[in-house]
Amino acid sequence: xxxxxxxxxxxxxxxxxxxxxxxxxxxxxxxxxxxxxxxxxxxxxxxxxxxxxxxxxxxxxxxxxxxxxxxxxxxxxxxxxxxxxxxxxxxxxxxxxxxxxxxxxxxxxxxxxxxxxxxxxxxxxxxxxxxxxxxxxxxxxxxxxxxxxxxxxxxxxxxxxxxxxxxxxxxxxxxxxxxxxxxxxxxxxxxxxxxxxxxxxxxxxxxxxxxxxxxxx
Ligand code: ADP
Ligand code: MG
Numbered sequence: 097x098x099x100x101x102x103x104x105x106x107x108x109x110x111x112x113x114x115x116x117x118x119x120x121x122x123x124x125x126x127x128x129x130x131x132x133x134x135x136x137x138x139x140x141x142x143x144x145x146x147x148x149x150x151x152x153x154x155x156x157x158x159x160x161x162x163x164x165x166x167x168x169x170x171x172x173x174x175x176x177x178x179x180x181x182x183x184x185x186x187x188x189x190x191x192x193x194x195x196x197x198x199x200x201x202x203x204x205x206x207x208x209x210x211x212x213x214x215x216x217x218x219x220x221x222x223x224x225x226x227x228x229x230x231x232x233x234x235x236x237x238x239x240x241x242x243x244x245x246x247x248x249x250x251x252x253x254x255x256x257x258x259x260x261x262x263x264x265x266x267x268x269x270x271x272x273x274x275x276x277x278x279x280x281x282x283x284x285x286x287x288x289x290x291x292x293x294x295x296x297x298x299x300x301x302x303x304x305x306x307x308x309x310x311x312x313x
Contacts, residue, residue, distance in 0.1 A: 097123045097255055097286045098144055103153035105139050105309075113139040115309040116153070121288065123254065126281040128297040129290045131306030137290045138259055140306070144288065145178055145257050146170050158254060175203035179248030181258040185240045187232040193219060193243045194228040200247040218246040222276055238269025245276055249285070256280060258289045262296065270296070 098121035105114040114136045121127055129137050142148045143155055146162050155162040158177045165173060179200075187196045197215035204211070219225050222242040232240050241261060248256060258277065262270030274296055281287045289300070297303050305312045 097121050097125070097158060098288070099154075099156040100140070100143070101154045101156075103140075103143060103150045103155060105136075105143065105148070106151045113309055114143075114150070117309075117311050119304065119311060121286060123286055124281075124284055125302060126278070126287045126300055127289070127302045127304060128300040129288060129304045129306060130292075130294065130297045131312070135306040136309040137306055139309075141257050141259050141288065141290055145180060146174055171203070176251065177253050177255055179251070179253040179256045181241070181244050181248050181256070181261045183260040183263040185232070185237075185244045185264075187240060187243060187247075189232055192229050192231055193224060193235070193246075196232070196243055197246045197250050200250040204251060214250055215246070218250040219243070221249075222246045236269065237265050238272050241265060241269070241273050242276060245273070245280075249280060254284075254286060256285050256287045258287070260290050260292060263292060274299075 098119065100117055100119045103114055103117045104112065106112050117140060131137055143150055144157065146157060149162065157173065160173060162170065194212055194215045197218050198211040201211040201214060216225065216228055219228050222245055224239060224242055227235060227239060235243065262273050265273060277287055277289060291297050
């Protein structure tokens with residue numbers, strides 16, 4: 097599902113955020129990425145998510161060499177293969193939960209009524225079938241993150257990437273979100289989660305530790 101080979105990333109201004117990383121993740125894995133702040137975790141996840149391109153090295157996602165794709169093909173790859181979840185949810189504020197989730201199908205070409213039908217089904221899957229008409233400010237943090245997860249998976253991508261998804265949540269809500277990510281993994285989605293929480297990381301089958309822009313172990 098993911099193959100990074102000798103990947104470096106140098107941002108404008110000269111910071112070497114990744115110093116030569118190789119990593120393989122097989123389809124169906126559930127992987128934690130851990131490491132101190134500034135160690136390159138988000139940079140690596142953004143490269144895996146094709147939100148950014150490496151300075152050198154190769155990135156293969158779902159069998160595609162990212163460097164060989166133009167921007168349109170890359171957008172299509174993202175829209176059909178990759179779901180994203182972020183610490184700060186990134187939901188549209190004046191918009192109902194159903195329509196936030198339906199936005200995850202904007203590039204699908206499906207008509208609005210069908211996008212909404214699938215969005216309602218995705219909200220059911222995350223335990224929020226009764227919250228569809230609520231807007232984000234009417235939901236708790238944990239519920240907002242579950243809406244964001246529903247949006248990420250409504251198109252049934254094989255790969256789900258989460259950057260500190262429990263970072264803004266209390267312990268109980270964080271546990272709910274982790275349980276949900278585990279369920280998605282059990283339903284065959286490949287899941288990669290950046291987490292600061294060593295306890296969470298220790299419960300996952302594989303832990304990738306980063307330090308100073310390198311995979312330490
Ligand atoms: P982590 O997610 O592990 O905290 P990041 O990948 O965000 O680490 O950052 C790795 C390094 O790259 C840090 O030194 C950070 O300051 C730098 N960095 C991250 N994003 C950018 C950017 N857009 N422009 C310049 N430097 C960046
Ligand atoms: Mg980060």
